[in-house]
Amino acid sequence: MLRQQTLLLSQTFCMATLNVEIKARCNTPETVRRYLLDAGAEFRGTDHQVDTYFNVSQGRLKLREGIIENNLIYYERPDQEGPRQSSFRLVKVPDAIGLKAALAASCGILATVDKQRGIYYIGNVKFHIDEVMGLGSFIEIEAFNGDGLHGIDTLRQQCDFYIRELGISQHDLVAVSYSDLLLDKPIN
Numbered sequence: 782m783l784r785q786q787t788l789l790l791s792q793t794f795c796m797a798t799l800n801v802e803i804k805a806r807c808n809t810p811e812t813v814r815r816y817l818l819d820a821g822a823e824f825r826g827t828d829h830q831v832d833t834y835f836n837v838s839q840g841r842l843k844l845r846e847g848i849i850e851n852n853l854i855y856y857e858r859p860d861q862e863g864p865r866q867s868s869f870r871l872v873k874v875p876d877a878i879g880l881k882a883a884l885a886a887s888c889g890i891l892a893t894v895d896k897q898r899g900i901y902y903i904g905n906v907k908f909h910i911d912e913v914m915g916l917g918s919f920i921e922i923e924a925f926n927g928d929g930l931h932g933i934d935t936l937r938q939q940c941d942f943y944i945r946e947l948g949i950s951q952h953d954l955v956a957v958s959y960s961d962l963l964l965d966k967p968i969n
Contacts, residue, residue: 798871800925801864801936803944805953807920810899810910813947817901817908820946825849825900832896833881834960835888841958844884846877849900853880860961862954864940866933892960905931906939913959915966920947 807813818824830847840857851874858867874880899910905928909921924931924939931939955962 802923804955805949807918822901832894834891860956862956894959
């Protein structure tokens with residue numbers, strides 16, 4: 782009985798979630814902030830986040846340490862510009878320091894991303910306005926089905942809508958994670 786309860790609890794807190802997301806360079810973060818607030822977005826705050834990426838055989842595994850969000854996140858998504866489907870598992874982390882030490886010892890650290898993140902929501906769509914150390918300003922749009930009510934087509938349409946609304950050009954879209962951008966950055 783206890784084993785079944787533990788299994789159910791772990792499935793509840795680590796269920797895979799589907800989303801459609803984009804990442805883009807953002808030359809006018811203040812314009813995006815104004816648009817979101819004028820559109821009735823709920824501002825959740827600005828979070829200083831350090832994401833530590835670990836070496837894994839597939840997907841990406843990162844530990845996010847922040848004031849608002851502290852999570853271990855495993856995700857799989859294709860590296861492509863524009864709206865892309867992603868599947869992720871998110872686990873709340875009460876002891877980030879201990880978990881980071883264990884993961885660093887067992888997997889090794891791939892990269893560390895340090896950013897200031899403004900977090901906004903309009904319904905099931907989450908917006909991040911990021912200032913990433915060493916890379917610059919970005920916007921992320923994530924349409925997710927956390928409540929199970931939104932299909933993949935709806936999530937893609939929501940993403941496309943905000944790409945148009947915010948005037949994000951094809952040229953600004955980024956296909957890879959911040960860790961990949963940092964790892965590919967030339968050393969001066």
